Amino acid sequence: MLNMHNIRKSYRTDTVETHALRDFSLSVDEGEFVSVTGPSGSGKTTFLNIAGLLETPTGGEYHLDGQEVSGLSDRERSRLRNEKIGFIFQGFNLIPDLNLFDNIDVPLRYRGFDSKERKRRIEKSLEQVGLSARVKHLPAQLSGGQQQRVAIARALAGEPRFLLADEPTGNLDSLMARQVMELLELINQAGTTIVMVTHDPDLARRAHRNIQIVDGQVSDLRNTIGAEEAAVA
Amino acid sequence: MLELKPMLSALWRNKVAALLIALQLALTLAIVSNATVIVMERIDKMARPTGMDLENIFSVTFKPVDNNYDMAGAMQADLDLIRSLPGVIDASVTHQIPLSGSGSASGYYTEPNQVVGSFTANYYQTDPHFIEALGLNLVEGRNFLDNEMYTIGQNDRHNPAVVIVTKRFAERVFPDESAVGKFLYAGADDHPTQIIGVIERHLGAWPGWSLGGNAVFVPLFVTNKQAHYVVRTESGQRDALLKQVEAQLAERDPERVIKLATLSEQLAESYVGDNLMVKVLTVVIALLTLIVALGIVGLTFFWINQRTKQIGVRRALGATRANISRYFLVENSMIAGSGLLLGAAGATTINEILVRDLSQPVLPLSLLFLCALLLLSVSLVAALSPAMRAANISPAVATRSV
Ligand SMILES: Nc1ncnc2c1ncn2[C@@H]1O[C@H](COP(=O)(O)OP(=O)(O)OP(=O)(O)O)[C@@H](O)[C@H]1O
Ligand SMILES: [Mg+2]
Numbered sequence: 001m002l003n004m005h006n007i008r009k010s011y012r013t014d015t016v017e018t019h020a021l022r023d024f025s026l027s028v029d030e031g032e033f034v035s036v037t038g039p040s041g042s043g044k045t046t047f048l049n050i051a052g053l054l055e056t057p058t059g060g061e062y063h064l065d066g067q068e069v070s071g072l073s074d075r076e077r078s079r080l081r082n083e084k085i086g087f088i089f090q091g092f093n094l095i096p097d098l099n100l101f102d103n104i105d106v107p108l109r110y111r112g113f114d115s116k117e118r119k120r121r122i123e124k125s126l127e128q129v130g131l132s133a134r135v136k137h138l139p140a141q142l143s144g145g146q147q148q149r150v151a152i153a154r155a156l157a158g159e160p161r162f163l164l165a166d167e168p169t170g171n172l173d174s175l176m177a178r179q180v181m182e183l184l185e186l187i188n189q190a191g192t193t194i195v196m197v198t199h200d201p202d203l204a205r206r207a208h209r210n211i212q213i214v215d216g217q218v219s220d221l222r223n224t225i226g227a228e229e230a231a232v233a
Numbered sequence: 234m235l236e237l238k239p240m241l242s243a244l245w246r247n248k249v250a251a252l253l254i255a256l257q258l259a260l261t262l263a264i265v266s267n268a269t270v271i272v273m274e275r276i277d278k279m280a281r282p283t284g285m286d287l288e289n290i291f292s293v294t295f296k297p298v299d300n301n302y303d304m305a306g307a308m309q310a311d312l313d314l315i316r317s318l319p320g321v322i323d324a325s326v327t328h329q330i331p332l333s334g335s336g337s338a339s340g341y342y343t344e345p346n347q348v349v350g351s352f353t354a355n356y357y358q359t360d361p362h363f364i365e366a367l368g369l370n371l372v373e374g375r376n377f378l379d380n381e382m383y384t385i386g387q388n389d390r391h392n393p394a395v396v397i398v399t400k401r402f403a404e405r406v407f408p409d410e411s412a413v414g415k416f417l418y419a420g421a422d423d424h425p426t427q428i429i430g431v432i433e434r435h436l437g438a439w440p441g442w443s444l445g446g447n448a449v450f451v452p453l454f455v456t457n458k459q460a461h462y463v464v465r466t467e468s469g470q471r472d473a474l475l476k477q478v479e480a481q482l483a484e485r486d487p488e489r490v491i492k493l494a495t496l497s498e499q500l501a502e503s504y505v506g507d508n509l510m511v512k513v514l515t516v517v518i519a520l521l522t523l524i525v526a527l528g529i530v531g532l533t534f535f536w537i538n539q540r541t542k543q544i545g546v547r548r549a550l551g552a553t554r555a556n557i558s559r560y561f562l563v564e565n566s567m568i569a570g571s572g573l574l575l576g577a578a579g580a581t582t583i584n585e586i587l588v589r590d591l592s593q594p595v596l597p598l599s600l601l602f603l604c605a606l607l608l609l610s611v612s613l614v615a616a617l618s619p620a621m622r623a624a625n626i627s628p629a630v631a632t633r634s635v
Contacts, residue, residue, distance in 0.1 A: 045632050045633070048632065049629050049632055049633075052549070053628075054548075054549055054627070054628040054629045054631065054632065055627070055628075055629045074553070074554060075553050075554075078548070078551055078552065078553040078554075078556075079551065079553075081549060081550070081551050081628070082550065082551020083551070087549050087550070087631065087632075089546075089631060089632060090632075093542070093546045093549075093631055095243075095543050095546065095547075096543075097242065097243035097246045097247070098239050098242065098243060099242070102238075102239040102242065105239065106239075106547060106550055107550040107551050109236055110547075110550065110551040110552050110553075110556060111551065154550070158551075166632050
């Protein structure tokens with residue numbers, strides 16, 4: 001599903017060069033639920049951004065769904081993000097001027113679905129997250145947990161193969177965090193591959209597999225072995 | 234693909250800024266379109282043909298120092314001298330200089346002793362050389378004969394037997410028939426003056442006059458305290474001959490004050506006000522357009538900065554660069570479109586007032602449309618660079634900034 005080999009990412013400013021990822025290798029199989037933990041600044045978001053085609057790596061190979069994606073044009077990357085990847089952000093990132101319906105509609109419009117199909121998907125995904133009654137509400141009229149559920153609905157509406165979440169519960173209290181986690185588990189059970197960055201060890205443990213990123217590299221033993229096996233194969 | 238409805242609802246939540254720009258555009262259109270129609274009218278007015286060989290004519294004015302001066306004799310001697318100069322096409326005496334802003338007008342009747350319903354025209358006392366000396370075009374009838382020319386004293390009375398008129402005057406007085414052979418009566422008397430010729434065009438004394446172009450010419454020289462000549466030269470020799478004539482006339486008779494000026498100079502002086510108006514209004518149009526363009530650039534940049542996060546999120550959700558820049562251009566067009574619609578209504582209202590109270594020209598719908606189109610393009614061009622910048626916002630903004 002996701003296969004990164006020797007990915008490097010460095011950020012260069014006028015004075016310093018930061019190596020956010022170094023020889024980063026990782027495979028995630030179809031249907032897996034992987035949690036990613038690690039100290040602040042270790043490169044978790046960088047990994048997620050590269051995985052989600054939000055940033056391009058400085059070097060290395062990245063196969064997504066069997067396709068080498070690091071050389072794709074901006075336009076093709078936009079299309080892949082739109083069709084294959086769902087994002088869930090720590091800050092929810094709903095568009096404040098749009099009601100729930102229009103928020104979920106945003107990626108569907110870029111996809112080019114007709115209005116009937118969009119409406120069907122919006123209603124279905126809102127129902128999945130239990131917010132059908134709020135369709136005309138603005139994001140500001142919802143609690144944080146509800147907003148994150150709308151963001152999940154927005155990610156689900158495109159029926160992505162692959163869901164990327166960067167600290168999806170970071171801004172939520174523990175009750176709401178549990179609800180969101182349960183929702184993600186349901187989504188994963190329905191077949192969507194999930195990679196979730198989290199600081200919460202309890203949530204991290206609930207994933208099939210936990211990888212640790214330290215200093216821009218995967219430090220999880222099991223996974224390191226996996227990566228070497230992949231390299232050999 | 235076009236997201237008009239959500240775009241409108243997003244706009245609605247930022248309506249104050251949008252409204253301000255729309256209003257600014259409305260005001261700009263209202264002022265710019267009315268200013269443009271005035272500028273165009275003035276330019277048209279200044280570009281009107283004078284009927285004369287404008288670039289090759291200069292005028293001479295002389296005033297004798299002595300009160301008992303032989304004006305008629307001097308006039309004849311001066312004109313003989315001027316006409317003998319190589320490069321001079323012709324010269325004639327005239328009691329007023331055309332296009333100079335000073336002149337006389339008189340009312341003419343078609344019936345003897347008529348008291349109401351006169352036709353007003355510029356009135357020139359001149360001589361049989363005036364057609365050649367001004368480069369006029371005689372389109373019908375004939376020129377004055379030498380024996381039709383009279384010279385009289387200041388207190389004498391003489392009713393000219395013949396008159397030459399402009400086509401404009403001829404068509405106004407005798408709309409459906411030839412004016413040649415018809416009679417005019419000056420100042421409610423019973424002395425007939427026959428129209429013997431029609432010249433194509435002569436703008437007269439006051440270029441801005443609403444009856445400009447209505448002119449009549451009679452063969453008459455009234456000895457007075459001063460006299461004017463008009464001199465037409467071969468093309469390109471005007472300035473040299475002006476100096477030569479000035480020197481030779483002074484040499485022939487130093488006992489007088491002589492003043493010379495080109496006809497184009499005098500026309501330019503008559504148009505000073507119009508020229509100023511054109512310049513001022515052009516600056517106003519340019520400034521207003523610039524200000525509205527800057528306002529749009531500023532507002533669009535401001536909005537894009539405000540929505541950086543949102544743009545990054547849209548990119549993360551699959552928007553291409555083109556999607557993003559198109560969003561801002563379409564949004565800009567919607568604001569501009571509504572502002573310009575309002576402005577068109579405003580422009581029409583202002584124009585109605587200008588036409589009614591200040592007798593300014595009517596604003597044609599086509600010109601209004603053209604101005605609106607121009608401002609729409611200005612607003613699109615203004616939004617272009619901010620929209621490009623928006624398109625370059627990285628999708629990583631979605632995860633990087635909170
Ligand atoms: N745009 C950038 N320019 C320069 N340096 C950057 C940029 N983005 C990230 N970095 C640096 O790259 C390193 C990895 O950052 P990253 O955001 O991936 O860490 P993280 O593991 O997500 O941290 P946190 O847990 O605090 O979110 C950090 O040292 C960070 O300062
Ligand atoms: Mg992070």
